[in-house]
Amino acid sequence: MTGEAGVERPVVRVGVLGCGNVGGALVELVDGDGDGIAARSGVRLEITRVAVRNLAKPRVTTLAPDRLTHDAHAVATDPDVDVVVELIGGIEPARSLIVDALKAGKPVVTANKELLANFGAELYAVAEAAGRDLLFEAAVGGGIPLLRALRVSLAGERVRRITGIVNGTTNYVLSRMSEERIGYGEALQEAQSLGYAERDPTADVEGYDASAKAAILASIAFNADIVAGDVYREGIETIAVPDIDFAHRLGYEVKLLAVAERIEGDGDFPTTIDVRVHPTMVPQDHPLAGVRGPFNAVFIEGEAVGELMLYGRGAGGRPTASAVLGDLIDAARSSSRGGPVWFPPRDRVRIRPIDELEAQYYLAIDVLDRPGVLASVASVFGRHDVSIRSMEQVDLGDEARLVFITHRAREADVQATLAGLRDLDAVERIGQLLRVIGPEH
Numbered sequence: 001m002t003g004e005a006g007v008e009r010p011v012v013r014v015g016v017l018g019c020g021n022v023g024g025a026l027v028e029l030v031d032g033d034g035d036g037i038a039a040r041s042g043v044r045l046e047i048t049r050v051a052v053r054n055l056a057k058p059r060v061t062t063l064a065p066d067r068l069t070h071d072a073h074a075v076a077t078d079p080d081v082d083v084v085v086e087l088i089g090g091i092e093p094a095r096s097l098i099v100d101a102l103k104a105g106k107p108v109v110t111a112n113k114e115l116l117a118n119f120g121a122e123l124y125a126v127a128e129a130a131g132r133d134l135l136f137e138a139a140v141g142g143g144i145p146l147l148r149a150l151r152v153s154l155a156g157e158r159v160r161r162i163t164g165i166v167n168g169t170t171n172y173v174l175s176r177m178s179e180e181r182i183g184y185g186e187a188l189q190e191a192q193s194l195g196y197a198e199r200d201p202t203a204d205v206e207g208y209d210a211s212a213k214a215a216i217l218a219s220i221a222f223n224a225d226i227v228a229g230d231v232y233r234e235g236i237e238t239i240a241v242p243d244i245d246f247a248h249r250l251g252y253e254v255k256l257l258a259v260a261e262r263i264e265g266d267g268d269f270p271t272t273i274d275v276r277v278h279p280t281m282v283p284q285d286h287p288l289a290g291v292r293g294p295f296n297a298v299f300i301e302g303e304a305v306g307e308l309m310l311y312g313r314g315a316g317g318r319p320t321a322s323a324v325l326g327d328l329i330d331a332a333r334s335s336s337r338g339g340p341v342w343f344p345p346r347d348r349v350r351i352r353p354i355d356e357l358e359a360q361y362y363l364a365i366d367v368l369d370r371p372g373v374l375a376s377v378a379s380v381f382g383r384h385d386v387s388i389r390s391m392e393q394v395d396l397g398d399e400a401r402l403v404f405i406t407h408r409a410r411e412a413d414v415q416a417t418l419a420g421l422r423d424l425d426a427v428e429r430i431g432q433l434l435r436v437i438g439p440e441h
Helices: 021-032 034-041 072-077 094-103 113-130 146-153 168-180 184-193 208-221 241-249 317-337 373-383 411-422
Strands: 011-017 044-051 083-086 108-110 159-165 252-266 269-283 295-302 306-313 349-351 358-368 388-396 399-406 427-436
Touching: 011 021, 011 072, 011 317, 021 034, 021 044, 021 317, 034 044, 034 317, 044 072, 044 317, 072 094, 083 094, 083 317, 094 108, 094 113, 108 113, 108 317, 113 208, 146 208, 146 295, 159 208, 168 184, 168 241, 168 252, 168 295, 208 252, 208 269, 241 252, 241 358, 241 427, 358 373, 358 411, 373 388, 373 399, 373 411, 399 427, 411 427
Parallel strands: 011 044, 011 083, 083 108, 269 349, 269 427
Antiparallel strands: 159 252, 159 295, 252 269, 295 306, 358 399, 358 427, 388 399
């Protein structure tokens, strides 16, 4: 096949597993701009087979019926398919199909964060043994070229910390609560009505989606086998408007952050990794504080590069399909060249438990408004070596709300403080506990 000025473009035949929002958008991109892709990339992509569950379901107009099949395994192992794109999602049959495709000598592109966050090490090993690419840019950050930046542009960089907003649903909900002072339930319903949240939003609002992405980010940035179960996780369901109001008064925004950090280790583990997802108070002058609505952003800190941030749409059919297409072009080039694939050996690391975290904390508690209560509360903090940076009292009639920001403290000591506060007769309610990033003032 020839392109501009008669230059031949090698044809790479593509098999797609799954044709939902992302799969359909990918077909439209490839079929609609085949000549342009060939001119820009040096390869001509042809989507030859697409596996779907329901052959009768209406599809994008460019997808002819003769390209459709029920048999995903046949597509994954077809000798006439050069590259396989997996967009089914979930664990099975996606895992088996990817393994079969790799063993059949085909590079694989996937957007399956759940699978990679739990079985990534196994799939990397299969890809290495087969000498074929396994690419997954779209698994984290949608259309943001995040993993490619870590794997290629920052391959020689010693990354110290990654801090990111990696879930558009929760960022939209928290943004609406912050901007309009509407409650969590109303903001979530609005997100669902606009298509930013699923009918069952559990994976998003309870932090499972962000945890899977955090595991993938950490595994790439720190060259280690890290799974979703290694990630400490909290969601946003208990965040209330008063918490956000107090954050604003103190100069912060509340965001659901994924944090992955390299910490110097000792003994058998030269490196310790801290990986967590939880609501966080972010200083309003931090670049992540201004990320609004369904957008994602990841803030990277490296020893040589310093600080940089990647920002964009973290979900949606076309942005995610764009990331898939980028991987597909990389895999197609590799397939057409027959070049070797190199997988660096993984480092042995220790995952730091959340009890060892040191951070500043925000805590709100409701107490009976009577003499001596503040002193008894403060004594609990002091008994567990948690130093109070600031305190504010809000009158609630017969009760008072005490809002604390601590100096840096150990998570285990803060949790012990909470247990001690629960034992005080004057404490009516323990409110939200939020970790705080940024310098102490």
